[in-house]
Amino acid sequence: MSERLFAPLLVGNQPKIFDDRRRAGAEFNLRLARNRLDKGAITPAEFEQVVERTIKGVVDDQIACGFGRVTDGRIRWDDPVTPFAAAHDGFAIGGLIRFFDNNVYYRRPTISGPVRFVRSAVIDDFRLLRRLSDHPVMPSVCGPYSLARFCIDENYGGRKALYDDCARLVRGELEALAAAGADWVQLDEPFLSVHPEDAGVAVDAINAAISGVGVKTFVFTYFGSLAPVAERIWDINAQALGADCVTAPENFDILQRGPRTLGRAFGLVDARSTRMESPDWLQQRLDTLADAGAAHWPVCWITPSAALEFLPYKNAIAKMRLIGEAVAQFAPARIEETV
Amino acid sequence: MLETTSVGSFPKPDYLVRARNAVSKGEASPESLRPLEEQATREWIRIQEDLGVDILVHGEMERGDMTTFFAEQLDGYGVSGLVRSYGNRYYRKPIIQERLARPHAMTVDFYRWTQSLTARPVKGMLTGPYTMCDWSFDEFYASRRDAVLALAEIVHQEVRDLEEAGARYIQIDEPAISTRPAEIDLAIEAMGIVTDGIRATTISHICYGDFARIYPRILDLPVDVLDLEFANSQFANLEIFRRPKFTRKISVGVIDVHSHRVESVREVKDAIKRALTVFDPEQVWIDPDCGLKTRTVPEAIDKLRVMVEATREVKRELGLA
Numbered sequence: 194m195s196e197r198l199f200a201p202l203l204v205g206n207q208p209k210i211f212d213d214r215r216r217a218g219a220e221f222n223l224r225l226a227r228n229r230l231d232k233g234a235i236t237p238a239e240f241e242q243v244v245e246r247t248i249k250g251v252v253d254d255q256i257a258c259g260f261g262r263v264t265d266g267r268i269r270w271d272d273p274v275t276p277f278a279a280a281h282d283g284f285a286i287g288g289l290i291r292f293f294d295n296n297v298y299y300r301r302p303t304i305s306g307p308v309r310f311v312r313s314a315v316i317d318d319f320r321l322l323r324r325l326s327d328h329p330v331m332p333s334v335c336g337p338y339s340l341a342r343f344c345i346d347e348n349y350g351g352r353k354a355l356y357d358d359c360a361r362l363v364r365g366e367l368e369a370l371a372a373a374g375a376d377w378v379q380l381d382e383p384f385l386s387v388h389p390e391d392a393g394v395a396v397d398a399i400n401a402a403i404s405g406v407g408v409k410t411f412v413f414t415y416f417g418s419l420a421p422v423a424e425r426i427w428d429i430n431a432q433a434l435g436a437d438c439v440t441a442p443e444n445f446d447i448l449q450r451g452p453r454t455l456g457r458a459f460g461l462v463d464a465r466s467t468r469m470e471s472p473d474w475l476q477q478r479l480d481t482l483a484d485a486g487a488a489h490w491p492v493c494w495i496t497p498s499a500a501l502e503f504l505p506y507k508n509a510i511a512k513m514r515l516i517g518e519a520v521a522q523f524a525p526a527r528i529e530e531t532v
Numbered sequence: 533m534l535e536t537t538s539v540g541s542f543p544k545p546d547y548l549v550r551a552r553n554a555v556s557k558g559e560a561s562p563e564s565l566r567p568l569e570e571q572a573t574r575e576w577i578r579i580q581e582d583l584g585v586d587i588l589v590h591g592e593m594e595r596g597d598m599t600t601f602f603a604e605q606l607d608g609y610g611v612s613g614l615v616r617s618y619g620n621r622y623y624r625k626p627i628i629q630e631r632l633a634r635p636h637a638m639t640v641d642f643y644r645w646t647q648s649l650t651a652r653p654v655k656g657m658l659t660g661p662y663t664m665c666d667w668s669f670d671e672f673y674a675s676r677r678d679a680v681l682a683l684a685e686i687v688h689q690e691v692r693d694l695e696e697a698g699a700r701y702i703q704i705d706e707p708a709i710s711t712r713p714a715e716i717d718l719a720i721e722a723m724g725i726v727t728d729g730i731r732a733t734t735i736s737h738i739c740y741g742d743f744a745r746i747y748p749r750i751l752d753l754p755v756d757v758l759d760l761e762f763a764n765s766q767f768a769n770l771e772i773f774r775r776p777k778f779t780r781k782i783s784v785g786v787i788d789v790h791s792h793r794v795e796s797v798r799e800v801k802d803a804i805k806r807a808l809t810v811f812d813p814e815q816v817w818i819d820p821d822c823g824l825k826t827r828t829v830p831e832a833i834d835k836l837r838v839m840v841e842a843t844r845e846v847k848r849e850l851g852l853a
Contacts, residue, residue, distance in 0.1 A: 210622065212613050227620040271619060288764035289618065289790055291740050294711045296625075296667045298618040298740055345768070467612060467627055467669040505613025505625070 198523040199479055199493050200261055201516045202331065202458060204379065204413050204435065205273075205500025207251050207266030212506040216250055223247045223268070244268060245321065252326045254510060259517030262329040262377070265322045267500075271299060273335045273381045274343035278302035280314035281362055287345060293383065293416050295465070295503060302344045308358040310365030316373055323374070332370055336382035336412060337363040337402045338395035343384070356394055360401035371407035379411045380431070386417030386441070392425040404430045413458060415499050416440050419447045432456055432491065439463040439498035445478070449485045456491040460498035462516055467508045475519040483523070495520055533813050533852055534804070535586040536843050537783065539737050539759060540598075540657050540705065541823030542591035543832050548572050552596075569593040570645070577649045579833055584840050587701055587817075588654045590646040592825065597623040598659045598705065599667040601638075606686065608632040612669060621826075627669040628679060634686045637693045644697050656694035656702040660736065661687050661726060662719040666708035677718055684722035695732045703735040704755065707822075710741025716749050724754045735759055735783065739822045744772050751779055759783035761821035764790065767806055774810050782811055785821035786842070787835045792827070794834040800842035813852055818843045 209223045219225055226243035229235040251266035270276050272292060278284035283306045290301040319332045335343070337359040349355035363380070370378050380403070385395050403410040411433040418441035419426060426434060434451065435458025436444040448457050461478050462470055479495070487493040495516050501509035544552070548568045554560040576591035595601040603609035603626030610629045614622040639656060647654045661683035665676060673679040687704065694702050704726055709719045727734050736753060739761035743750070750758065762770060762785045773782075786803040787795060804818060818839060824832040847853040 208614075209616060210614055224614075224620055224622060231620075271616075288766070288788070289740050290742075290765075291711065296617055296708065466671075468671045502616060505615055507613055 197520060198483060198487055199495050199520045201259060201513070201520045202262055202494040202496050203255065203260065203264045203266065203501065203513070204333075204458070204460065204496045205267065205381070205415070205464070206270060206502035207254075207264075207268065207500070208502050208504065208506040208509050209247060209266075209268055210506060211247075211250055216246075221246055221250065245325070248318075248321065249325045252322070252328075254513065256326075256328065258510070258513040259521055260513070262331050263322070263326050264331050264333065264379075265318055265325075267333065269318060272297075273333075273383075274302060274340060275300060276314045277335050277340060277362070277366075278344065281309060281311045282306065283308035283348065283358070284344065297503070304341075304344045304346045304348050304355070306348055308348075308355070308362055310362045313366055313369035315366060316369045319370055319373055319375060329376065331377050331379055331411070332375055333379035333381060334363055334366045334370075336380035336385075337398040338391070339382050339384040341398070342388065353394070356398040357401065360398045363402040364406060367403065367406045367408055367410070375408050377409045377411055377432075379413055381415065382412050383415040383417070385412075385414050385426075386419055386422060386436075389421030392422040395422075396425050396428050400428070400430045409433070411435065411456065411458065411494075413460075413496075415460075419444050423447050423450075427451055427455070433458060433494070435494065435496060436460060437498040439465075449482070453486070453489050454491065456493070457487075458494035458496050460496045462495075462497050462512050464497035464499040464501050464509075464512065465503045467504060469511060470515060472515065472519060475515060476522060479519060479523060533816070534843055534847050535817045536840050537585060537587035537655070537817055537819045538580070538589045538836065539739075539783075539785075539789075539819055539821070539823050540589050540592055540655075540703065541595070541825035542576050542589075542593075543825050543827055543829050544593055545572050545575065545829060548593060565594070573642075573646055574649060577646065577654075580836070581650060581652065583833070583836050584844075585836065586652070588650060588652050589657060590642065590654055592657065592823070594642060598823075599664055600624050600626055602659055602664065603668065605634075605636070605638045606632055607635055608672065609668070625667065625669060628665075628672045630672055632679075632682045632686060634689055638690055640690075640693045640697050643694055643699060647698060653700045655735070656691070656697075656699035656732075658687055658690055658694075658702065658704045660704045660706035660709070660719075661722040662715070663706050663708040666711060676715070680718055680722045681725065684725035687726045688728060691726055691730055691732075691734075695730055699732055701735065702730070702732045703737060703759070705737040706753075707737065707739045707741070709736075709738050709750070709753070710743060710746045713745040713749075716746050720749075720752050720754065727754050733757065737783075737822070739785070740764070743769050747772050748776050757781040757783055757817065759785070759817075759819065761785040762807065763788040763795075763803060763821050767803060770806065770810055778811055778815070781815050781817065783817035783819050784811070786818055787820035787824075787839050789820050789822045789824050789826060789835075792831060794831060795838055797838050797842045797845065800838055801846050804842060804846045808846075808850075813850065 433456030608630040734755040735757040737759040
């Protein structure tokens with residue numbers, strides 16, 4: 194529920210290490226806790242306490258910055274794919290590869306057998322987030338097209354069955370979240386803009402996962418331009434669509450052209466640079482969206498362009514504060530999330 | 533032919549790790565590290581000599597992160613808070629805050645001292661301008677091109693000084709070069725500045741990227757040897773280099789540096805022979821995929837031992853010894 198014309202929202206991972214005096218102790222130091230867990234110096238239960246404190250800290254930071262709908266900052270995730278590869282059948286965790294054009298690396302899964310849903314990879318974290326916050330929440334999952342593209346396919350030969358099975362897996366995650374009471378779920382689809390030649394396959398897979406699933410879905414694309422896939426993205430049956438408008442500034446205009454019934458998320462603030470945008474510049478961007486009819490869209494989220502984990506903690510907080518303050522200039526407004 | 537070497541970093545012994553932690557907590561002076569760094573470097577030089585490695589590295593005992601180490605010595609750079617790079621590993625990502633300049637040589641003294649420890653060649657080790665830029669935040673330059681070319685001039689100065697100090701092999705690491713294929717021309721232009729007029733053998737290490745996106749254009753990178761990672765992906769990327777034929781020297785990564793498991797000699801021999809189905813023996817050096825600093829000291833030594841032994845056996849079997 195939002196009472197404002199614009200609402201701030203996070204996408205992707207948050208920094209996992211706090212860098213402030215309030216939370217300087219070992220009980221908040223997730224990095225140290227992981228090292229200690231690996232060495233057997235603390236128990237899994239003690240480690241879990243640090244995880245929960247960290248997620249609570251991430252939630253508190255969002256609320257302090259004016260974010261009404263909160264995420265868990267994906268504190269438990271190193272990347273958007275390996276949590277799913279570890280939880281479900283058909284995957285083996287493989288060698289290191291760079292995560293898009295960032296100096297961040299993940300272990301690229303190999304699809305070595307039929308992809309099958311086993312047990313939700315995210316439901317426990319969703320319940321934890323609900324327990325830690327009385328604000329509306331936004332859990333997230335890897336979208337079906339990107340789930341397939343993140344992996345090396347050794348089982349399907351790239352055939353349609355690969356995307357069908359990945360869609361069924363993601364649908365299983367969405368159904369679990371819907372049954373647990375989620376109202377919105379974010380899907381990451383960073384590969385959508387990287388492989389425009391696959392736009393049809395990607396849109397079909399996304400729709401197979403989300404259509405009629407009983408929870409509102411928000412697809413965010415990250416890093417690339419929507420221009421090569423602009424003909425197809427409006428066929429996605431999601432209730433909201435969002436994109437990085439920093440790496441690809443044209444996305445700011447493209448997203449405005451969607452149907453009125455579609456919610457939007459504009460990744461306006463650069464999540465990969467410590468250089469700060471000016472409040473005036475951001476205000477002008479929001480003025481443009483207001484003039485474009487944002488009041489008629491079911492929701493208009495203002496987000497960082499990607500995961501703020503690409504920044505040190507202090508810079509991430511500064512970017513969140515910038516978004517929160519810019520959005521607050523437009524309160525009160527007159528729309529609610531009524532998709 | 534089939535010379536053995538290492539990419540760059542080795543794990544720091546416990547006494548040096550503890551000392552570095554003490555310095556970072558303000559409990560000891562940075563100057564107190566130097567004798568321990570020298571002790572650890574002596575140990576690694578001796579280990580490589582005993583194992584029979586052909587071209588040595590100093591092991592980077594004095595360095596933390598491969599970008600931050602240089603940024604801390606250059607005018608114009610600041611250092612940020614911690615940013616995660618992989619798993620539970622973090623680094624302090626540098627920030628370009630003003631016009632960059634090199635007030636003094638950054639690696640030459642330590643190179644000269646290390647080379648004095650051994651009759652075998654020791655590589656000069658630098659991070660390339662494209663990677664320095666890509667792995668920094670930039671709050672000063674108007675464009676990435678401006679930043680990369682400014683860094684290229686600085687790295688060239690360091691390469692020139694290393695050559696004057698006697699370095700026969702100088703490695704300029706560019707692991708970020710496969711990140712943005714659209715910028716490969718810029719990376720090549722920058723390396724052209726770095727190696728301009730240099731007669732030492734130059735090497736560039738590139739890893740954990742999608743080589744298919746930059747091949748064969750990467751053959752135009754103006755260095756003598758390209759050093760690429762293969763073991764991490766079980767040589768899945770080897771086929772890329774079959775057509776068009778790879779025309780440069782190549783240092784082939786045959787050891788997975790992100791696995792605790794020590795490869796068997798047979799496994800590494802198979803890997804080398806597989807590489808030789810694509811590359812000619814005269815083109816090939818043998819090394820691990822990347823720096824070994826994330827392994828334990830015993831793991832790193834065992835992995836190097838296997839690498840050297842496997843290479844010797846392959847040379848013997850192929851009559852190349």
